[in-house]
Amino acid sequence: xxxxxxxxxxxxxxxxxxxxxxxxxxxxxxxxxxxxxxxxxxxxxxxxxxxxxxxxxxxxxxxxxxxxxxxxxxxxxxxxxxxxxxxxxxxxxxxxxxxxxxxxxxxxxxxxxxxxxxxxxxxxxxxxxxxxxxxxxxxxxxxxxxxxxxxxxxxxxxxxxxxxxxxxxxxxxxxxxxxxxxxxxxxxxxxxxxxxxxxxxxxxxxxxxxxxxxxxxxxxxxxxxxxxxxxxxxxxxxxxxxxxxxxxxxxxxxxxxxxxxxxxxxxxxxxxxxxxxxxxxxxxxxxxxxxxxxxxxxxxx
Amino acid sequence: xxxxxxxxxxxxxxxxxxxxxxxxxxxxxxxxxxxxxxxxxxxxxxxxxxxxxxxxxxxxxxxxxxxxxxxxxxxxxxxxxxxxxxxxxxxxxxxxxxxxxxxxxxxxxxxxxxxxxxxxxxxxxxxxxxxxxxxxxxxxxxxxxxxxxxxxxxxxxxxxxxxxxxxxxxxxxxxxxxxxxxxxxxxxxxxxxxxxxxxxxxxxxxxxxxxxxxxxxxxxxxxxxxxxxxxxxxxxxxxxxxxxxxxxxxxxxxxxxxxxxxxxxxxxxxxx
Numbered sequence: 001x002x003x004x005x006x007x008x009x010x011x012x013x014x015x016x017x018x019x020x021x022x023x024x025x026x027x028x029x030x031x032x033x034x035x036x037x038x039x040x041x042x043x044x045x046x047x048x049x050x051x052x053x054x055x056x057x058x059x060x061x062x063x064x065x066x067x068x069x070x071x072x073x074x075x076x077x078x079x080x081x082x083x084x085x086x087x088x089x090x091x092x093x094x095x096x097x098x099x100x101x102x103x104x105x106x107x108x109x110x111x112x113x114x115x116x117x118x119x120x121x122x123x124x125x126x127x128x129x130x131x132x133x134x135x136x137x138x139x140x141x142x143x144x145x146x147x148x149x150x151x152x153x154x155x156x157x158x159x160x161x162x163x164x165x166x167x168x169x170x171x172x173x174x175x176x177x178x179x180x181x182x183x184x185x186x187x188x189x190x191x192x193x194x195x196x197x198x199x200x201x202x203x204x205x206x207x208x209x210x211x212x213x214x215x216x217x218x219x220x221x222x223x224x225x226x227x228x229x230x231x232x233x234x235x236x237x238x239x240x241x242x243x244x245x246x247x248x249x250x251x252x253x254x255x256x257x258x259x260x261x262x263x264x265x266x267x268x269x270x271x272x273x274x275x276x277x278x279x280x281x282x283x284x285x286x287x288x289x290x291x292x293x294x295x296x297x298x299x300x301x
Numbered sequence: 302x303x304x305x306x307x308x309x310x311x312x313x314x315x316x317x318x319x320x321x322x323x324x325x326x327x328x329x330x331x332x333x334x335x336x337x338x339x340x341x342x343x344x345x346x347x348x349x350x351x352x353x354x355x356x357x358x359x360x361x362x363x364x365x366x367x368x369x370x371x372x373x374x375x376x377x378x379x380x381x382x383x384x385x386x387x388x389x390x391x392x393x394x395x396x397x398x399x400x401x402x403x404x405x406x407x408x409x410x411x412x413x414x415x416x417x418x419x420x421x422x423x424x425x426x427x428x429x430x431x432x433x434x435x436x437x438x439x440x441x442x443x444x445x446x447x448x449x450x451x452x453x454x455x456x457x458x459x460x461x462x463x464x465x466x467x468x469x470x471x472x473x474x475x476x477x478x479x480x481x482x483x484x485x486x487x488x489x490x491x492x493x494x495x496x497x498x499x500x501x502x503x504x505x506x507x508x509x510x511x512x513x514x515x516x517x518x519x520x521x522x523x524x525x526x527x528x529x530x531x532x533x534x535x536x537x538x539x540x541x542x543x544x545x546x547x548x549x550x551x552x553x554x555x556x557x558x559x560x561x562x563x564x565x566x567x568x569x570x571x572x573x
Binding site: 004007008010011012014015016019049050127130131132133134135137138141142143144145146147148149150152153154156225228229232233236237243244247248261263266267269270271273274275276277278281 | 309310313314315316317318320321340350352405406408409410411412413414416417418419420421422423424425426427428429431432433507508511512515524527528530531532534536539540542543546547548550551554
């Protein structure tokens with residue numbers, strides 16, 4: 001039993017180490033041997049401004065975490081480049097990530113109840129489902145990020161304006177699992193409860209919620225990732241802070257993309273994004289497992 | 302009985318949509334004289350903005366966009382990018398997914414990278430792609446393909462891993478060569494999951510294209526149409542473009558649903 005597990009760990013570590021080594025080598029070729037040593041097309045690709053050397057990525061990581069350039073106290077040698085620009089605005093990696101996570105949490109906290117409520121209502125009443133389902137499908141088809149320009153006209157350039165697409169994306173995502181969770185409850189359960197005189201809150205809390213709970217909770221976990229994606233997109237487009245802003249350093253609108261994005265910063269941000277996303281998902285999984293464990297135990301009776 | 306139920310559902314669904322449409326029209330008419338027409342954008346106020354366009358102005362705008370050919374060419378260009386990204390991304394994702402489900406060592410080796418990419422929004426790769434592939438078509442299609450590949454890889458991997466071992470054992474007992482097993486056991490059994498993941502990724506591809514089209518924007522594209530209309534701002538154009546996008550998402554989702562039904566029809570015939 002432990003052999004596949006160990007093999008998995010070994011292969012994973014070897015693969016990470018190998019790619020890291022190959023990348024370090026490739027990205028440093030230019031500095032080690034000089035550009036003339038390489039054949040033309042290769043030299044054009046292996047440039048440090050395209051493939052930042054590993055140590056540069058590490059340096060960018062350190063200066064974005066600590067909030068200052070290493071060894072450049074006093075004189076601002078690099079102000080004007082991506083890292084310097086960010087540091088000037090006092091942006092740090094953890095600060096930006098925290099800001100984005102906050103947006104995700106607000107998006108889920110506001111959007112999920114809305115979506116779950118709609119899903120429950122649609123799953124409970126066939127009549128309502130008939131009327132509302134086509135409208136829901138129509139609304140669901142609008143890409144959340146495309147909404148952002150229109151929302152800005154209503155709300156102005158504000159925090160609420162950034163949050164609307166996130167809330168929208170989350171609530172649209174959780175509707176269907178909540179809907180199926182309620183609709184697919186064995187009718188027997190509901191009838192049995194009804195014939196014993198249960199109704200209203202009792203029926204909801206003792207029959208419907210435990211039965212629909214697992215699918216709603218897994219939907220919540222999934223919606224966390226959706227919110228994460230939408231948040232980064234929103235911040236890249238119009239954010240003044242957060243990790244998406246850190247990546248593009250000031251919004252796609254100002255077309256700074258064409259001026260100077262430091263790939264090292266982008267790679268650092270991607271690593272931060274993956275770590276934070278992974279942690280959020282792990283936390284959601286632990287909470288979900290706890291809750292469904294309780295539900296499952298009750299259902300097994 | 303079933304037909305009657307269907308017609309009832311159809312009627313109610315239409316009624317729901319029509320109610321929404323009528324409510325919107327009424328609200329827009331009532332609001333047209335009352336909503337503020339001045340919007341503050343970045344450095345200054347902009348006047349003459351129709352926040353909630355009425356049906357006449359929407360129709361006028363739609364007619365203009367269609368007459369001038371902007372809408373059609375935008376739809377064609379954006380849909381082409383989505384399609385190219387979808388084909389490229391799902392080819393890579395499905396191949397890698399099958400490989401990962403098939404060969405345990407490949408799975409172990411790729412696992413850390415899949416986890417890394419899974420929690421990384423594909424949009425974050427945009428600046429890197431611009432650096433690597435330039436401002437043109439490759440970085441746009443590549444971004445969509447990446448988003449698609451991550452989703453389809455996971456779906457395919459799950460689908461292949463979820464095949465009951467009995468099937469593989471039975472095939473092995475009859476000394477089926479690996480390629481035959483792949484073609485006649487693995488692929489059909491994993492197909493539902495694969496198609497489901499492609500269906501999810503289609504929706505994601507449309508989200509991605511909206512942002513991807515903002516890099517070195519060239520006019521015939523839906524993403525830039527929305528952005529440009531937002532910069533003026535011209536709300537009727539935004540609404541028409543959003544409606545076109547929603548329609549395209551709906552159509553492509555319907556097509557994928559059809560493909561899913563077609564791909565899984567053997568499951569239903571089995572059950573009778």
